[in-house]
Amino acid sequence: MTEDAYVRRFGFRRYEGIRSNRISRIISVSWFNLGEAIRRSGFTKMLLVFMIIGLLVQDLLAILITSLVPSSMWGDITVNEMFRATYADSIIGMISLTNRVSTMDSDMAFLTQFLTIGSSFMFILLLAVVSGGLISDDRLFQATEAYYSRISRFEYVLGKLFTLIIFSMVFVSLPAVMQYFLLAQGLEVNMIANLDLLLWGLGTTLLSSVVLSIVTLAFSSLTKRRNLATLSFFMAAMIMSALPAAFGLVFATEPTTLIIDFVGCIGLLAAMFLGRSSVTVNGQTVRFYNGLGLEGYMVVATVALLVFLGVLALVLTLFRRDS
């Protein structure tokens, strides 16, 4: 058989099916990019393994701490209140990086400080690694032209954003749900009665996923180098998160500087959604509504500004008229 005859065997078939809708195409972009972002890097896979182990350890720690600490140390709080506080701290710990945010009083916060170690750091690092090349690689290899000739720019950005949201949800929202059931089971509290806490946990992790995805995607859209995007986002998050603690040591005032910790502010906002008027940050009490220091509206403004800057960067880089 000649090469020509071989080629001709695969002639054209007319496509007579119905084409999928726009949402399916956005989901195609998300799944494809998610798979590729994880598949192509051994480092990402290794981080994922560490992240999963870290989450399991965190779940076990939460149960062990609350089970093993003698009830005399709890003071006058009930098991149910302990469950709610531990769960809330654990969820906030997943998304608040270096500053230890606790919904408990300062003298009790030490109980849950262990929960915040590791997982949020790993989450931010993974998010930075996965998101780094999402847009920057497309710009470098001019794949945006192939996308734009088939889907709109808005669908392209949504697809990329969903890639990160799906990823984030798998690594914070899913563990949040698992932890709820494990902790409730371990402490033998009524799951149905505390369902609002589960919804809060889901809402908080979803908010964190969406906000941080927009920001990381913005970093990726600003450059054609994936490593630069990854490193700059991770360094920005880490430095901004570490600075308030450094300022606090020097000035020893109420940590107003926490507003520059843009990742931690999502945790503070989550605590506000839970109805807390004060939280313990790094062992120091922060009141949201006392008219002094870090106020609630400042936390809201920081998160809103973060979203605004992320969207602005995406618009300027991807929606420019002639780009």
Add this chain to the structure above:
Amino acid sequence: MRVSVSTILTVQELAFLARLIYLKTADAVRGCALSTESFSTQGFSKLYGSTLALDNLTVSAPRRAVGLLGPNGAGKTTLIRALLGIISHNQGNGTVLGLDIKDSIDEIRDRVGYSPEFAPSIPSVSAMKYVSFMGKLSGLGAVEAAQRAHDTLHYVGLGEERYRKLREFSQGMMQKAKLAAALVHDPDLVILDEPTDGLDPAGRSQMLDLIERLYKEEGKSVVVSSHLLFDVERVCDWVLVLGRGRLIMSGDMSEMLDDTDGVLRLRVAGNPKNLIEKLSARGLEIELDDGNIDVSRTEGVEMMVLEEVNADPNVSIRYLGRRTRTLEDVFVSVVEGESDLE
């Protein structure tokens, strides 16, 4: 003998016919099947900052193999990108396959296959995965996209290499992969921007064969944007020439290549020296062009030439007919007439 319909058509055939009628009706409603134009623009302008890339361009291309010609910076790629909604234009209207680019850009994208000038790729994936993904972006289901990716990669001659990563592809293979990606969703119109760019002579010939086959055997409308005149001359039968964002010339390729000066071209085997002298002696204007004898057309010139050839034992006739020009001749004459084009 009377035969009822049910005895001729099975249920499956009836279902197939019903589906065919539905699809044709849907096509007709959308206006695509009825349109005889690949694309058209009216007063189309595009500014890059203060640079006018398309200048009030009004153009129409039929659903044939259309060559889009012009020097660098003429606006060819800008026109294509604007028609596909990749960039927005500043003023004017445009249609692709009869669909308005403002109202129906999503449908246009589904019905057009576009192979850009450069090689857009996702280097870490295989050609199979890339083409299949492009199919999904154009609305194919996962299974259908994978099947069609196999088919189109075989069709363009990358059957054996389809599981190799794109980063390992040569420029020629990449051009074919781009073509496969442009074809995977079964477009009605295929737009190829510099499809032979960077190819060696063999690769170039293969690519032109593929484009020719797409048009002549698969019935696809094709637009080939190129500055390589030979490529366009070989595969296209309609030409649009752009210069500085304006339409310089458009028309049927065969008419364009016909010499309107009415010169008769004669090619002979043997020594034509005596023949040329005798033709000159009969008052005919003779011009030699690379072994061809061009004779100015006058009343009864064909008979005079035939008589002289038959009378000359040193020559035998190989060709006698109208002189045709190459696309390069046409292009050069147009560009010479428009001194500001380059």
